[in-house]
Structure formats: structure tokens, C-alpha cells
Amino acid sequence: MNLLEIDDLSVTYNSPDGPVKAVSNISLNLQKGEVLGLVGESGSGKSTLVSALLTLLPDNAHASGRLCWHGEDLLTLSATARRQLRGNGIATVSQDPFTALNPVLTIGKQLVAFQHHKTGSRREKRTRAIAMLERVGISDPQGRMRQYPHELSGGIRQRIAIAAALLTEPELLIADEPTTALDATTEMQVVELLNASRRLVDGAIIFVTHDLHLVSSLCDRVAVMYAGELIETGPCAEIFTTPSHPYTRALLACDPARITTPTRQLPFIAGSVPVPGMARQGCPFQPRCAESFAPCAQETPSAVLSADGTRMVCCHKVTQHA
Ligand SMILES: Nc1ncnc2c1ncn2[C@@H]1O[C@H](COP(=O)(O)OP(=O)(O)O)[C@@H](O)[C@H]1O
Numbered sequence: 001m002n003l004l005e006i007d008d009l010s011v012t013y014n015s016p017d018g019p020v021k022a023v024s025n026i027s028l029n030l031q032k033g034e035v036l037g038l039v040g041e042s043g044s045g046k047s048t049l050v051s052a053l054l055t056l057l058p059d060n061a062h063a064s065g066r067l068c069w070h071g072e073d074l075l076t077l078s079a080t081a082r083r084q085l086r087g088n089g090i091a092t093v094s095q096d097p098f099t100a101l102n103p104v105l106t107i108g109k110q111l112v113a114f115q116h117h118k119t120g121s122r123r124e125k126r127t128r129a130i131a132m133l134e135r136v137g138i139s140d141p142q143g144r145m146r147q148y149p150h151e152l153s154g155g156i157r158q159r160i161a162i163a164a165a166l167l168t169e170p171e172l173l174i175a176d177e178p179t180t181a182l183d184a185t186t187e188m189q190v191v192e193l194l195n196a197s198r199r200l201v202d203g204a205i206i207f208v209t210h211d212l213h214l215v216s217s218l219c220d221r222v223a224v225m226y227a228g229e230l231i232e233t234g235p236c237a238e239i240f241t242t243p244s245h246p247y248t249r250a251l252l253a254c255d256p257a258r259i260t261t262p263t264r265q266l267p268f269i270a271g272s273v274p275v276p277g278m279a280r281q282g283c284p285f286q287p288r289c290a291e292s293f294a295p296c297a298q299e300t301p302s303a304v305l306s307a308d309g310t311r312m313v314c315c316h317k318v319t320q321h322a
């Protein structure tokens with residue numbers, strides 16, 4: 001069953017320098033029970049896609065296409081229906097837990113407030129909050145309830161932000177680069193916590209990251225974005241062993257965890273991501289692609305699906321899946 005169906009979604013920002021097409025004609029489905037990794041370099045449009053899902057696009061953004069959640073198009077929802085949805089159905093954990101937490105309220109007050117859509121007394125909501133803090137591995141949860149965000153470390157704050165999201169019992173949890181601001185040890189703890197959260201989310205999780213390595217340890221399926229476009233999707237187990245798109249292959253080659261011979265120079269993909277909004281023809285990766293040939297600069301590659309429909313790639317070199 002599809003929880004979410006994204007159909008030909010585009011998002012364009014109006015900026016003083018002209019329009020910026022941050023998300024281009026993306027189609028993607030998400031099934032119940034799935035953990036999807038959304039991967040791409042900085043600026044590839046990941047957060048824009050997430051904002052569209054959260055119905056939080058800024059006023060200077062224009063979205064087209066369809067974004068169906070339980071069969072209802074989020075792009076055409078009324079403001080009231082959107083507010084309802086944000087607290088009840090889709091929850092998010094962002095890169096900076098400070099943005100999720102109010103600096104002038106205690107953790108306890110906030111964790112109770114996060115449950116405003118839920119039934120039960122204040123006391124019951126406090127009990128639920130304390131139990132959730134325990135579940136996310138926070139020691140002395142009663143004491144934490146009385147503290148303010150600034151009194152806590154980045155790792156604890158991120159755990160609390162995850163607890164807050166889980167308290168709303170979301171059907172879709174979106175974590176947008178939730179570990180980017182953390183040190184390596186804390187990062188691994190938060191990744192383990194997100195992995196354990198799978199059991200607490202009766203729906204699906206989207207994990208957004210520029211780090212392919214994290215996707216391989218957390219996700220069932222991966223969707224690779226490049227310059228606002230979705231260029232490859234498929235089950236993690238297959239994409240990591242037999243990537244089809246030259247960009248996915250290049251990303252994997254740059255993953256430090258996969259480098260087996262000692263080196264002082266980490267590999268990188270030469271060139272830079274195209275400026276969004278610039279008129280261009282053909283495949284967006286063509287200027288950086290070592291494998292490009294005649295049609296790549298001229299024609300936009302169309303999506304090639306595998307026979308069983310589980311893999312998709314947009315590349316002129318791939319005419320059929322292995
Ligand atoms: N509010 C905005 N106004 C104008 N341009 C924006 C805005 N937010 C993001 N962008 C642009 O959209 C593109 C995609 O950004 P973003 O979705 O944040 O990518 P990512 O999350 O993959 O780093 C970037 O070029 C960025 O500068």
C-alpha cells in the first residue's frame with residue numbers, strides 16, 4: 001500500500017536573481033513500513049522536497065504536480081487541514097534540534113505541548129513524555145523534564161527532538177540530516193536510535209542525508225537526487241552493489257568507508273553541481289560525467305524501470321536493467 005505518492009512534483013523559488021527550480025518533475029512512491037534514504041549533494045533539492053511534504057514551503061515557492069498523502073493532494077489542502085496534518089500524521093526531525101525546541105520553555109512543557117492533538121490529561125501526557133525519554137535512552141528523564149534546551153548537549157537535544165516527533169505517533173517520520181551537526185560518536189548513537197525508531201513508527205520513515213554510508217545502515221530503499229532531479233531509485237542492497245547511474249557510482253566511489261587502499265587524497269567528483277534555474281539541455285550530470293556521449297548534452301534521459309518495477313534510473317547509457 002502506498003502511503004505517499006509523489007507525481008511529477010516541481011518546486012520553483014522566486015529569487016531576486018530569477019527563478020530557481022529546486023525540484024524538477026519528481027515522481028516517487030513510499031510504502032507503509034518502508035525506510036527510504038533520500039541522498040544528494042548539498043543544494044540538490046532534498047530539503048525543498050521535505051518542505052513540500054510538510055506543507056511548509058515559503059511564500060516565494062511555487063509547487064506543481066501532485067503530492068498525495070492517503071490519497072489527498074497536500075498541494076491543494078486548506079490551511080486548517082495542513083495544520084492538522086503537521087501535528088497528526090507527518091513529523092520531522094531537523095538538522096538543528098534548536099529549531100524544534102523553544103528556548104524559553106522547559107523540555108517537560110514542550111513535550112506535553114507536542115501532544116496537543118492527543119487525548120488525555122496533562123498528567124497522562126507528562127507520563128507519556130517521561131516514558132518516551134526513557135525509550136530514546138535519556139537517563140534521569142524526570143530531571144530532564146525540568147531543564148531548558150540550552151542546558152543540554154547537542155546529542156541529548158537531538159534525542160529529545162526525536163522523542164518529541166515520536167510522541168505525536170506519526171505515520172511518516174522525516175529526518176532531514178539529523179546527524180550533520182553532531183560529532184562522530186553522538187552521530188552513531190543517534191543513527192542507532194533512528195534505527196530503533198522503526199518499531200515505534202507505524203508507517204514509514206524518510207531519512208535525508210548527503211552521506212551514503214548512513215543510508216546503507218538505516219534504509220531499505222534509496223532515492224538519489226541530482227540538481228533537483230531524481231536520477232536513480234531502488235532497494236539499498238542492489239543500489240550499493242550494482243549502481244546504474246554514473247553519478248551514483250561516483251558517489252559510492254567517494255564514500256570513505258568503501259576505500260580499501262591507504263590514500264592521503266580522498267576521491268571527489270570533479271566539477272560542481274549546476275546552478276539551479278540555469279537553462280540547460282540534456283542530462284544534468286552530463287558536464288561532470290566521464291561516460292557521457294552524444295545524446296547526453298542534447299536530450300533529457302527518460303526513466304528506465306526494471307522489469308519488476310523496483311529500480312529506476314535516468315541515464316542514456318542504460319536502456320535496460322541488468
Ligand atoms: N527560500 C528559498 N529561496 C530561494 N532559493 C532557495 C530557498 N531555499 C532553497 N533554495 C535553493 O534551492 C536549491 C535547493 O536547496 P535545498 O532544497 O535546501 O537543497 P539540499 O537540502 O539538498 O541542500 C538551492 O539552490 C537553494 O539555494
Ligand SMILES: [Mg+2]
Pocket residue numbers: 046047048177
Ligand atoms: Mg537540506
